[in-house]
Amino acid sequence: MKTINDNIKLDDIIIIGAGAAGMTAALYSLRAGKNVRIFECEGIGGQIATSPRVENFPSIKEISGSDFSDNLSNQIMDLGAEFEFEKIIKVEKALYNDKEIFEIISEYDNIFYSKALIIATGAKHRHIGVEGEEDLIGKGVSYCATCDGAFYKGQEVCLIGDANTALQYALLLSSYCTKVYMNTLFDKFFGEKALIDLVKSKENIIIEHNLNLIKFNYDDELKSLIFENTKTKEQKEFKVPACFICIGQIPQNENFANLVDLEKGYIVTDNDMQTKTVGLYAVGDCRSKKIRQLTTAVNDGSIAAINACSYIDKYYN
Numbered sequence: 001m002k003t004i005n006d007n008i009k010l011d012d013i014i015i016i017g018a019g020a021a022g023m024t025a026a027l028y029s030l031r032a033g034k035n036v037r038i039f040e041c042e043g044i045g046g047q048i049a050t051s052p053r054v055e056n057f058p059s060i061k062e063i064s065g066s067d068f069s070d071n072l073s074n075q076i077m078d079l080g081a082e083f084e085f086e087k088i089i090k091v092e093k094a095l096y097n098d099k100e101i102f103e104i105i106s107e108y109d110n111i112f113y114s115k116a117l118i119i120a121t122g123a124k125h126r127h128i129g130v131e132g133e134e135d136l137i138g139k140g141v142s143y144c145a146t147c148d149g150a151f152y153k154g155q156e157v158c159l160i161g162d163a164n165t166a167l168q169y170a171l172l173l174s175s176y177c178t179k180v181y182m183n184t185l186f187d188k189f190f191g192e193k194a195l196i197d198l199v200k201s202k203e204n205i206i207i208e209h210n211l212n213l214i215k216f217n218y219d220d221e222l223k224s225l226i227f228e229n230t231k232t233k234e235q236k237e238f239k240v241p242a243c244f245i246c247i248g249q250i251p252q253n254e255n256f257a258n259l260v261d262l263e264k265g266y267i268v269t270d271n272d273m274q275t276k277t278v279g280l281y282a283v284g285d286c287r288s289k290k291i292r293q294l295t296t297a298v299n300d301g302s303i304a305a306i307n308a309c310s311y312i313d314k315y316y317n
């Protein structure tokens with residue numbers, strides 16, 4: 001472990017990721033009197049900021065995801081949270097004044113230091129892996145109906161996916177697209193029954209199961225998609241200008257593998273959100289766990305913050 005002899009600015013707690021989990025960790029840490037620096041590489045709010053409607057957060061009957069994250073970010077900014085808009089690409093342990101601290105390095109080679117570190121990096125959209133996909137991003141292929149759906153108002157679109165997010169996207173798209181062709185790879189949905197029932201009740205959502213995307217037809221932009229029925233092997237073309245791909249997520253934790261154990265890419269913690277490195281916690285969707293929801297993200301954030309604060313109080317006093 002390297003020793004730092006220079007005078008450095010040492011934050012109490014650094015949080016990587018300003019989604020629901022990271023911002024909740026900031027809320028609890030700030031209220032415990034700690035100073036908090038929070039890094040975000042895309043947009044404050046993380047995934048939930050892209051959700052049009054949240055109806056399962058206790059005590060809030062209905063709220064848009066962007067309002068939810070705005071409320072939370074305002075709440076922590078009022079308490080003194082400091083945001084940095086940089087991607088963290090490396091974390092190390094170091095010795096400073098004979099105490100172990102964290103060295104946190106950003107994509108711009110900026111270096112920050114903290115007594116405790118909370119990783120809250122969430123997860124990213126999974127790509128489908130069909131030729132042309134990467135070229136078509138922004139030209140007909142999207143992973144976020146909330147962000148791009150309105151561009152296709154009054155038109156027919158395709159949606160690939162079978163779980164809660166896909167179901168929510170189908171509902172959103174159906175509110176302004178003439179038709180939503182919702183194609184799933186397997187023969188059923190895997191989401192909440194209430195959402196499935198709602199999707200099935202919409203006349204302009206046309207559901208077809210057992211369809212596997214095999215080709216994008218495109219020049220500069222998407223022209224059509226070819227699917228193959230996995231049972232009959234029949235091919236079917238959908239002439240639509242847009243395809244929303246909603247087939248799950250992948251974690252983004254490789255940069256921290258030197259200090260944490262990963263399980264299928266997700267960070268392993270105990271019930272206190274503690275990783276294998278003392279003083280380093282992981283929270284929210286980046287963590288290895290079964291249920292990834294807002295409630296579980298904020299649960300993790302609060303637990304990690306309380307434990308991080310008590311770690312600092314014990315270790316640094």
Ligand SMILES: Cc1cc2nc3c(=O)[nH]c(=O)nc-3n(C[C@H](O)[C@H](O)[C@H](O)COP(=O)(O)OP(=O)(O)OC[C@H]3O[C@@H](n4cnc5c(N)ncnc54)[C@H](O)[C@@H]3O)c2cc1C
Nearest residue numbers: 017019020021041046047051088121122284285292293294
């Ligand atoms: C469309 C949609 C609708 C949803 N609807 C609901 C719902 O109704 N109810 C519900 O309970 N849940 C819902 N969810 C799930 C819920 O949003 C997530 O479970 C929760 O928001 C996860 O929060 P998080 O903070 O763990 O991660 P994220 O929200 O993924 O936030 C992680 C943040 O970390 C940032 N980051 C990642 N790596 C780095 C790095 N190296 N450096 C700096 N920053 C980094 C990312 O940019 C991101 O902003 C929905 C999700 C989506 C996508």
